[in-house]
Amino acid sequence: MTSVVSPEWVLKVEQLGKIFGSLSENGLALTGPDIGSSKDPVTGAIVAAWDVSFEVAAGEALGVVGESGSGKSTVMRCIAGDQSSSAGSVQIRTSPNEQIDVLSLTPSERRQLRIDKIAVVYQDPAEGLDLNVTAGGNIASPLTAAGWRNFSSIRSRASELLLRTEVPLNRMDDVVKSFSGGMKQRVQLAKALANRPPIVLLDEPTTGLDASVAAGVLDLIRGLLEEFGLAAVVVSHDFSVIEMLTNRCIVMNHGRVVESALTDQLLEDPHHPYSQKLVSAARA
Amino acid sequence: MTSLLNDLIDNNESEQFGILDEYSKREIRRAVLTAVAVPGYQVPFGSREMPVARGWGSGGLQITLAVIGHNDVIKVIDQGDDQGVNAVNLRRLIVQSTKVSETTTAAKSSIVQSRHRIPEDGLDQRHILVLQVPVPEPLRGVERDMRELARMHAEADYSKMWVSLYEDKVRNGVITQTTGYPCLVNDRYVIATTPIPRWDIPKLDHSPFLTLFGAGREKRIYAVPPFTKVEPLTFEDVPFEVEKTEGATCSQCGSNSSFLVEIPGAQSRWVCSDTDWCERNLEGNL
C-alpha cells in the first residue's frame, strides 16, 4: 500500500514534560487523568505536563484543548521558552535541511529564536506588548531586534502589518494602553508576525474579549494563518476557537494527552470520557 | 598583569602620592585596564570615599588619582570652564596632594578631567581624558531591573533602546536626547555619554586620545580606547545632528564654530563653552 505524503513537520514535540517540585518514585503513576489529579500525593510535586507529543506542518494549525489546569498553557510556555521543561524534546525546522533542537539551546539562543522563528500571542496582551509604547513602537521592537535600522522602512512595515491586522492606521502612534482589548490583540498579532516567523503559538487569543470582537479577531487569525502558511499551535478551552482555527487537535487533562483527533471528529465523535464531557458541555 | 600592577605600587613613598592609598589605586587601575580591553563595557569597581561628595565627580577623581604620575600635567574643566567652582576645587585637590603641574591649555596637558565637555582642540595620543559620569547606564530610561540590564548588555539586546529612539522620533519629529546620547562602541556595547553634549560626540570616534568614564556613586568605569569606533545610535535615515543655533556667535571672540552656551539675561548672549579656547581665539593663538 502506498503511503499518503502529508506535508513535513516544522515543529515537532516529543514526550514533553514539566514537573514542578520533585517527584516521588511512583509519582507518574500516582498522577494523571485516571487518578484525577496532577499532584503527587507523596511529595506534593505537580506533574503539569507529561508525555506530550505532536507535529505541526507549515499551513497547519493544531489545537490544544483542555480546562484550566490541564497543562495546555504549560506545554505552550515550554515550547516558547517562557518555562523550562523537565523532559522531552522540541525541534523546529527552519529550512528543509536545517533542524534545531530547541531545548538544548542556551537561554540566550532561545531568546534569539523568539525574534524571528517562534512567535507567541498571549491571552493577556500586557504579556506580549509594552503598554506604554505606541502600536508602531511595539512592532519596531522585533524589527530592530532583527537588525532593521531604517526608520521609514520600519514605519512602512509596521503600517503594513497594522493594516493587515485591521488596526486603524491613525492609531499607529497612539500608546497601546489606550486601546480596547480586541485592538490590543490585533497589535499583538501584528507584532508577532513582524519578522515572518514560521511558527506561531497562540494562548487563548480571544478569551476575555466580547463575543463579537472575538469573532473578528478569530477570523483575522484564520486568514493570517492561511495567508502566511504558518505552523500554529492554538491553546484554548473554547471549542468554537478550536473549530474555527484548527483542523487537528489534542485534548489534555491533568497534564496528559487523552485524545488526539481531527477537529471535526473530536467535536462529533469524541472517544475519551473526558473529551466527551468537554464536548457535551460545550454544546450545551 | 598582576605583576605589573604590583610593580606600580610604591611602598617607599613616605608620603602617600595623592589621596588614594596604593592598593586602591591598583584596584582602579585593574578596572581601567579591563575597561580598555573591553571598550564600552561598564566595569564595576570598589568606589572609595572621596573628599568630594558623590555626584560631584568622585568617580572621575578616583580615575585621575589612579593614573596620574609625577610627570603629568593636569587640566580640569567644568562645563568647558577651567574657572568653574567645581573645576577649581578638584584641581586644587589633585595638585596639592600630588604636586603635579597644572594648565588651562589642553595641548599643554597630559590628563584632562572634565564634567560636561571635551576641549575644542589640543588632545592627541599623549592624552587621557577623564570624564565625570553621573549615570553610567545608557538603558536606565528603558529598563530598571538590574539583572535584565546585565542580560541586555551581555546579549547585545538593545531593542528597548531602539524602540525608545523610535518613540522619540515619532513623538518629536527628531531624536531629542541632548546629553547622554547613547553610542555604540566598537560595534558592541552601548554607552551613556552623559557628561558630554552631542557636539562633542564626533570627537570620540577614532580619537587619538584615551577616554575614561568614571561614575563614583554608581561604581562603574568604562572606556573608549584610542582609534575606536564610536557611533551615535540613530536610524540609517535619521542623521545624527549636533546642537546649533542659527546666527549665534560668541560675544567675546566672535566664533560660530565652537560649542556656544547662552548667557541668561534681557538680551540673548552667547559665549564659547571652552573658555581656554575662546581666549586663545581672541589672541589669535589657536
Add this chain to the structure above:
Amino acid sequence: MSHTINNAEHVVLDVRNLRKHFVLHTIDSRIVEALNGVSLKVSAGEHVALAGTSGAGKSSLLKSIYRTYKPTSGEVFLKLDDDSFVDLISLTDSELATLRGTQIGYVSQFLRAQPRRSTFEIVTKAGIQRGMDSDTAKQAAAYSLQRLNLDEALWDVSASMLSGGEKQRVNLAAGTISPPRLLLLDEPVSALDPVNRESALELIGTLTDQGVAVLAVFHDIDAMERLASRVIVLRNGVVDYEGSPKETLERLEGVAR
C-alpha cells in the same frame, strides 16, 4: 443518466464491513450502534444514492468515510492518483487531512465555522485548496456560483449573512469546484426552493460526467431517481437492498417511511 457498470477497474471507493458504534461515557457508558457492517463500492463517474429511514445510518456512513466519525472496525479503501488503494481508517490525522483537501469532498447542509469571509472567497479558496492556481480558481468560482444562480451582488457579502438556501449553494459551489475523486453529499439541496434546487441538481448531475465518484444522501426521491445510477438502501446500520432507482423505489413504496 448513464448506468455505469460496476467495473472493478473503475472502483474508487471500496468500503468493507464498516462498523461504527459510539460509547457514551456521559450516559453510563451505553453503546449506540450506527453501522453494523456496511460494504459497498462506488466507481468513477458513478452516482450512488443512499436511502433508508432516518436513523438507518446514511449520514453516519458518509461521516465514517470522511472520518468525521472514527469507524470502530472495517476498511475504507480509496483509490489514489497512482491507482493504488489506501485504507482511510489506517491513515494518521495529518495524512487524512491532506487527502480531504484534495481527494475527498464532503458537502452537507451546514456551513461549518461561519467565517466573515465573502462568498466568492470561500469558493475560490476551496479551489485553491484543491490545487488550482488563483486565477483558475476565481474563474471556476464565478462559474459555479453563476450556475447555482447565486446573485453576483452576494458574492462580496460575508457568508454568515446569507439565507439557509444561499449558504447551501455556497457549500455546493465550494464542494464541487475542481471536483475531487470522491464526493460525499449529505442532503445538499434540502433548503433550496424549486428553482434553485433545479440548478443545483443539474450541477451535481455534471459531476459524474467529469468522472467523479459520488455517494449521496437525498431525502428527495425525485432527485435520487434523476441522478443516481444505483441506490443502496440501509436499514439498522447494514445494507438491506441494492438496485436501480426504479427497482428500489418500487420496493420502498411498499414500506412506510
